[in-house]
Amino acid sequence: METRESKSKNHSLSFLFSSLFLFDIFLLLFGILFLFESRNIRRGFQQVLDARIYPRVVASVFSLMILFHLVRITLDRDINKKRSEKNKLTKEIVFKIGVLFVLFISYILFIQYLGYFESGFLFLWFSMTVLGERSWKWSFKAFFISLLIILVTYCIFGVLLNIYVPSGVIVR
Amino acid sequence: MFENIISVMQYAIQPYFCLIVSMGTLLGLIFGAIPGLTSTLAIVLIMPVTFGMEPTAGLAMLTGIYIGGVSGGQISAILLNMPGTPASIATCFDGYPMAKKGLAGKALSYGITASFIGGMLSLIALVIIAPVLGKISLKFQTYEYFLLGLFGLTIVSSLTSKSLLYGIASASLGLMLATVGADPLSGVSRYTFGFSPLDGGIGMLPAMIGLFVVSEIFSQVSETKSEYIFESNHMDSLRISFKEIMYHWKNLIRSSLIGIAIGILPGAGGTIANLLAYDQAKKYSKYPEKFGTGIPDGIVAPESANNAVTGGAFVPMLTLGIPGNSVTAILMAGLLLHGLTPGPGLFRDNIGVVHSIFASLFVSNIVMVILFYLFLIRFFKWALRIPKKVLLPIIVLMAIAGTYNIRYSYNDLWVLAIFSGLGFIFRRIGFPISPMILGLILGPIMEAALRTGMMRSGGSLMPFFTRPYSIGLIALTILSICFSGVYKRFEESKKKILLKN
DSSP: OHHHHHHHHHHHHHTTHHHHHHHOOOOOHHHHHHHHHHHOOOOOSSSSTTTTTTHHHHHHHHHHHHHHHHHOOOOOOHHHHHHHHOOOHHHHHHHHHHHHHHHHHHHHHHHHOHHHHHHHHHHHHHHHHHHHHHHHHHHHHHHHHHHHHHHHHIIIIIIIOOOOOOOOSSOO | OOHHHHHHHHHHHHHHHHHHHHHHHHHHHHHHHHHTTHHHHHHHHHHOOOOOOOOOHHHHHHHHHHHHHHHHHHHHHHHSSSOOSSSGHHHHHHHHHHHHOOHHHHHHHHHHHHHHHHHHHHHHHHHHHHHHHHHHHOOOOHHHHHHHHHHHHHHHHHOSSSOOOHHHHHHHHHHHHHTTOTTTTTOOOSSSSGGGGGGGGOOHHHIIIIIIIHHHHHHHGTTTTTOOOOSOOOOOOOOOOHHHHHHTTHHHHHHHHHHHHHHHTTTOOOHHHHHHHHHHHHHOSGGGGGTTSOOHHHHHHHHHHHHHHHHHHHHHHHSSSSSSSHHHHHHHHHHHHOOOOOSSSSSHHOOOHHHHHHHHHHHHHHHHHHOOOIIIHHHHHTTTSOOHHHHHHHHHHHHHHEEEEEEEHHHHHHHHHHHHHHHHHHHHTOOSSHHHHHHHHHHHHHHHHHHHHHHHHHTOTHHHSSSHHHHHHHHHHHHHHHHHHHHHHHHHHHHHHHOOO
8 A cells, every 4th residue: 555655745746747847947057058148248348238238137037937937837736737737648649749849859960962953842642641540551641642742832931922932852 | 180091092092002901901901811820920020021011001901911910800790600819709799699590691781881990980080180199299308208118018018818917928028029139329239149140139020930930830730620600691682771770870879989999098909999899789679688699789899990900009109109009019010110210200290001090991991882882792602611621721821922032031930930849839838928018119219318318317227207297107107016916807807797698
């Protein structure tokens, strides 16, 4: 049987690893980094309020607010629990979001080598396949939909609006 | 006054101007109608395209998107029982039951007519109030400019976020990020960490596209499986008589006034106006028990109110440089990126831009009705069937093109990626985004005002607390914090009661 002590220990541990707590710690560290880095800013030419003071005040306000919030969620753990429960996502959704983000980063990475339309087509095809139902039929359909969208986008951006986008291996 | 009206009309009759506004309104209607996509998203996405245009034309297009977006929300609210934008929540209560009765066309007609009347009344209010407030704000000095920014940040932080601590932290984060790059007065480099692309600061627009557009796409991934179910595939007559509309004149005026007042209040938006107007219409109705069963009164009130917010929200933005809601915050960024500073001075230095905004509000309200009746109602029954698994990647594609087009920089794309990831985490955690954006926009203005003010006073802080206008602004800032608690409780209770009913 679990003792009351071990239960409260588990509760404390889960709180320390909760998303809200970790998020606040991350923000606090970010604020402290800004405060610390403000020491390296030069004063600039003679001014009443030099170039370091304003960022230092703003970073202090930010860090203080986050610190207060951290204290608040530590004292009232129900807020943290409620928010964590509300934030729960299914494994499938987490997988989809993760893959979509990787595809998004890859798109940005490859845009300078493959071009906007070429890498855009690949991004559209792969992301539609991931977001839709897992079947060869949908993947095949997504290929043609992506091709059609890219052609329409080319007509609008490249021909009609004359918007400059990175040129690539096929479309220049 | 007469000269101003002529100047506004001169813009409104230019074919190119009307075409640009129409394109914006059409885009806004499409984005507003699709649940999950908002006018904010459309404005951020299209803003880079407007850089190649004259400021008046670019802003006219963005204003058109705003009007279209607010009006478009009612389409899915009536046809699908899903508000296209949060500002159309109350429209579902009677709009959908009317559609279920086979009167979808009539419900949409009531909605669009009410939107038009609400929008026009708010434009009249804007034209009357803005110049008066503009004249007062011309007396402001650097001390008041700083306090105005502080007031704007406080009210947006307190009204748009569930936690006041997070709200202020979000605004401070925006102010902090705005200090990255060269110091506005001495040019000293700050927070670049030896990374040269940061010398020019963090791009406001890539950050906004990441925070508002791409992060929203990631948040909507869970909805890719849902399909929209139309209550009826048959559309009845769209015709309603002048007499039928005039029967609701009291409701129309009351709801529009509610919308205008809430729009002027910085931080409050269309959602609360929509709910409050519905609630008041029910309270003053001769047959309150019929509300929720599908009666026109329940469509007229929320739709005239949410469109009346549009003109009201422009009042603090144009005259004081404080956005009324997140959409006007984005529009304010648009003004700044076009080299114009909203707030005191805009009426003195760029009155043409002010007139063009008035004209675009006028034209877009008219165009909205024309587009609606001509083909959009039928078009939407088709367009709403486009699945999200196709739509969401297309928006990412457009976001990337828009970001790259700002200054043809790959670094901006990385800024977009970082802020997209951050925006998604912020949304999941419940950390508010709007105060941060406002902080990023107002940061350089506030810092310059504070430091030049201190220089003028020889290092004394007293003018910030002793000048009559300063005292007024400080009082308003304190009041806004006190008021936010009351306002939030009121908003929550109204939402609960109405959604329960």
